[in-house]
Amino acid sequence: MQRVDFGYFVRPAAESSRGVPRVEPCLGYLVRHADGLLLFDTGMGAHPAVDARYHPRRNALREALGAANVYPDEIRFVANCHLHFDHCGGNPELAGRPLFTQRVELEAARGDRYTLPELIDAPGLLYEELDGESEILPGVHLVPTPGHTDGHQSLVVRRGDGTVVVAGQSHASSSAYSADVLAWRAHRDRHTPPLPEIAGWIDRLQSFDPARVVFAHDHSVWEP
Numbered sequence: 001m002q003r004v005d006f007g008y009f010v011r012p013a014a015e016s017s018r019g020v021p022r023v024e025p026c027l028g029y030l031v032r033h034a035d036g037l038l039l040f041d042t043g044m045g046a047h048p049a050v051d052a053r054y055h056p057r058r059n060a061l062r063e064a065l066g067a068a069n070v071y072p073d074e075i076r077f078v079a080n081c082h083l084h085f086d087h088c089g090g091n092p093e094l095a096g097r098p099l100f101t102q103r104v105e106l107e108a109a110r111g112d113r114y115t116l117p118e119l120i121d122a123p124g125l126l127y128e129e130l131d132g133e134s135e136i137l138p139g140v141h142l143v144p145t146p147g148h149t150d151g152h153q154s155l156v157v158r159r160g161d162g163t164v165v166v167a168g169q170s171h172a173s174s175s176a177y178s179a180d181v182l183a184w185r186a187h188r189d190r191h192t193p194p195l196p197e198i199a200g201w202i203d204r205l206q207s208f209d210p211a212r213v214v215f216a217h218d219h220s221v222w223e224p
Contacts, residue, residue, distance in 0.1 A: 001157060001164050003214070004028035004064050006043035009056040009086065017172070024217040026056075026086050029166050030068055031157055035137050036076025039065075040155045040166050041216060042090030045116045050085055061090035079142060081168025081216060082149045083109035085116045095124030100136050102144060103129040105151020133204075141208075145170040145201050154205065162211025174220035177213055181206065181222075 006026040016022045028041035044050075044058050062072055072093060079100040080088045091099065106129060109120045128136075130153075133143050139158040146152050148169045155166040171177040183196045184206060205213075213222040 001159070001166075001214075002030040002032070002068050004030055004039070004041075004043075004068055005059055006041075006061075006064050006089075007057045007059040009044065009054040012053060025219055026058075027214075027216055027219070028064070029155070029214065030065075030070060031140065031155070033077075033137050033140060037070065037074050038077040038079065038137065038140065039075050039090075039094070040079050041081060041087045041168065042078065042094060043086075045085040045089035045119045047085070047116050050116070054086075056086075058089075061093050077137070079136070079153070079155060081154065081166070081170070082152045083115050083120060084149070085119065087168070087216065088115070088119050091119055091125060092122035095122060096126060098128045098136075099126055100128045100130060100134075100142055102142075102151035102153050103131050105149060105153070108149065108151060143201065143204055145199070145205070147199055156205070156208050156210075158208070163208045165205055165208065165210045165213040166215075167205070167213050168216045171215060173218040174213070174215060174222045177215070177222050181224075 006028055008023055008025050011022045011024055013020050026044050028039060031038040043061055044056050065072055075094055078094050078097050082105055109115050135141050141156040142153045143156055145154040154168055154170055157164045180198045180202050183198045184202045186195050
């Protein structure tokens with residue numbers, strides 16, 4: 001698996017948990033599979049309102065993939081953790097490939113004020129709509145991880161050197177994921193309450209025994 005750098009943007013104070021602007025990376029991930037290259041998340045879409053709010057510095061799809069020594073024509077499969085503008089910006093350039101998404105996410109993305117409409121129904125996009133967890137390639141799973149959006153999904157890749165989870169934006173950071181895993185352990189150990197509530201899908205992700213968990217907007221990597 002290889003990280004793809006699509007640039008960065010400035011999350012405004014109103015959207016930041018700390019109440020101050022925060023600069024965040026925009027990251028995708030390449031999975032080199034025997035059946036072909038899969039790209040998980042495709043970068044940031046462009047729109048005047050988006051640019052005015054987030055002030056992005058984009059690395060275009062071709063340039064970002066080129067830094068990983070990959071051409072867009074080599075991509076065989078595409079998936080997005082969800083369909084906000086900063087995760088599916090390159091989808092129109094990858095038309096004609098299977099594009100895996102949760103059905104509920106696609107339905108939401110086709111509603112008002114959810115994302116940039118031109119990224120969702122661009123000519124030639126071939127959606128493979130999923131209703132829950134699916135093994136889309138041997139050893140490659142998409143697991144629903146709702147929260148940030150109802151149709152958010154994470155990628156699980158079983159490898160010889162350990163399973164990697166691409167958590168996307170299920171968590172804002174590695175430290176946030178770490179906190180939930182510790183809470184999950186405490187619940188499992190029947191630790192003395194009160195304990196923080198966690199999403200039920202944390203148990204499913206941890207059942208894969210991940211060696212590493214990576215994120216869409218954090219360079220840090222979680223390891224057990």
